[in-house]
Amino acid sequence: MAPSLLQRNYNKFFLFSILILAASLFSPSFLSRSITRLAQLKLHFYPSSTSSASVPAIQTLRTNSTRAFSNMAYEKELEIALLAVQRATLLTKSVYSSHSKGTLSKSDSSPVTIGDFGAQALIIASIKHAFPGDEVVGEEDADDLRKNEQERQLVWDLVQAAKLDDSTAEDKIGGPIKSVDAMLEALDSGRSNGGDKGRIWALDPIDGTKGFLRGGQYAVCLALMVDGVPTVGVIGCPNLPVDDKAPLDVSIGADADDKEGKGVLFSAVKGEGATSRPLSRGAIQQGSTITMKPLEDTTQATFCESVEAGHSSHGDNAAIASKLGITKPSVRMDSQAKYCSIARGAGDLYLRLPVSKSYEEKIWDHAAGVVLVQEAGGEVTDAWGKPLNFGIGRTLKENKGVVAAPKDVFPKVIEVVKEVLNAKA
Ligand SMILES: Nc1ncnc2c1ncn2[C@@H]1O[C@H](COP(=O)(O)O)[C@@H](OP(=O)(O)O)[C@H]1O
Numbered sequence: 001m002a003p004s005l006l007q008r009n010y011n012k013f014f015l016f017s018i019l020i021l022a023a024s025l026f027s028p029s030f031l032s033r034s035i036t037r038l039a040q041l042k043l044h045f046y047p048s049s050t051s052s053a054s055v056p057a058i059q060t061l062r063t064n065s066t067r068a069f070s071n072m073a074y075e076k077e078l079e080i081a082l083l084a085v086q087r088a089t090l091l092t093k094s095v096y097s098s099h100s101k102g103t104l105s106k107s108d109s110s111p112v113t114i115g116d117f118g119a120q121a122l123i124i125a126s127i128k129h130a131f132p133g134d135e136v137v138g139e140e141d142a143d144d145l146r147k148n149e150q151e152r153q154l155v156w157d158l159v160q161a162a163k164l165d166d167s168t169a170e171d172k173i174g175g176p177i178k179s180v181d182a183m184l185e186a187l188d189s190g191r192s193n194g195g196d197k198g199r200i201w202a203l204d205p206i207d208g209t210k211g212f213l214r215g216g217q218y219a220v221c222l223a224l225m226v227d228g229v230p231t232v233g234v235i236g237c238p239n240l241p242v243d244d245k246a247p248l249d250v251s252i253g254a255d256a257d258d259k260e261g262k263g264v265l266f267s268a269v270k271g272e273g274a275t276s277r278p279l280s281r282g283a284i285q286q287g288s289t290i291t292m293k294p295l296e297d298t299t300q301a302t303f304c305e306s307v308e309a310g311h312s313s314h315g316d317n318a319a320i321a322s323k324l325g326i327t328k329p330s331v332r333m334d335s336q337a338k339y340c341s342i343a344r345g346a347g348d349l350y351l352r353l354p355v356s357k358s359y360e361e362k363i364w365d366h367a368a369g370v371v372l373v374q375e376a377g378g379e380v381t382d383a384w385g386k387p388l389n390f391g392i393g394r395t396l397k398e399n400k401g402v403v404a405a406p407k408d409v410f411p412k413v414i415e416v417v418k419e420v421l422n423a424k425a
């Protein structure tokens with residue numbers, strides 16, 4: 001008689017345990033990694049070994065796309081990242097609606113605001129509370145605030161005021177930061193050099209700072225990279241419409257207001273799909289699955305690009321669009337809201353052709369967006385079709401530019417991108 005599903009699962013579980021014990025004789029560290037894996041494997045077997053009474057509950061969770069909190073890999077990481085980004089996004093919203101956003105200029109003359117500092121401190125404090133051993137590559141550090149008492153006080157006031165309405169959720173991310181020193185320490189804990197070993201978070205507390213200052217789109221972006229691979233991604237977009245089906249209007253990047261009722265929290269876990277949910281002030285709301293729009297004919301595509309001509313070559317992007325037969329005007333918006341917009345099928349392509357030969361894209365500008373698009377059915381590479389290498393430091397130094405598109409049309413898009421680049425060479 002054929003073995004039952006339950007028997008087959010337990011046989012696999014038993015065989016796997018024996019193999020691990022044998023391998024651990026040669027490498028003790030392998031043992032601890034394997035116990036974690038074994039626990040995951042056991043959890044995956046769980047649905048088939050539960051009583052039939054509990055199965056519907058599990059299925060309901062899955063169909064409602066709240067897999068974030070069912071038996072999926074990186075469940076806790078996702079929950080913490082969602083809560084951390086949500087709390088930090090509330091802080092940025094409070095700065096966005098005020099007129100003095102407190103711009104400072106960094107050494108590379110890019111802008112940074114009190115919102116950037118506050119959001120980074122809150123998110124790192126959340127990560128360190130839940131995963132003290134993890135590293136963080138964050139865009140900012142505390143150098144400026146240590147020198148500038150007035151700015152420091154402004155950021156401290158913001159950090160103290162940013163709280164989730166739901167106390168259980170707030171507790172999960174460690175509650176309020178305890179002191180100014182703890183805030184500075186959190187900010188400074190984003191100095192990891194990155195790499196391809198272990199767990200490293202890539203954090204952009206306010207991506208699209210120029211958009212944030214201008215009153216356009218911006219995003220709070222956080223990704224967990226495991227051995228250099230973006231694996232969990234969460235992006236808070238306070239100025240995007242909640243409706244995934246809302247058409248992507250060319251005006252989306254300009255004069256964004258901060259009205260209640262807007263704001264989306266996007267997330268993805270490698271191998272588990274991508275979701276969106278309304279941004280709230282309390283516990284995380286239920287998500288719905290998002291996917292890229294099927295695009296058989298590239299002439300019908302809507303493509304997204306940066307507002308800033310210094311970040312992405314508008315001329316090259318336009319040449320590519322024209323070769324693809326695209327007639328719709330480009331949709332310009334700041335930040336990783338572009339990745340989010342194509343991941344939910346509001347737009348189709350994201351073109352980021354390099355302007356400067358020497359500029360190295362930063363990992364925090366892409367890690368979360370990349371996992372989101374991949375999980376929504378898309379592909380992302382650099383402008384030459386090379387995979388993005390997130391495991392070699394704080395920048396994507398082996399890559400130039402970025403192209404994202406639905407899988408089916410990706411080869412055609414990248415071929416045209418290369419034609420345009422080769423014509424310039
Ligand atoms: N010359 C350049 N080329 C490409 N990206 C650049 C750039 N100078 C700055 N950037 C990055 O572009 C990001 C914004 O991207 P976008 O144009 O898609 O909104 C900035 O993030 P911050 O706003 O977090 O500093 C910054 O890191």
Ligand SMILES: [Mg+2]
Nearest residue numbers: 204207208365
């Ligand atoms: Mg950025």
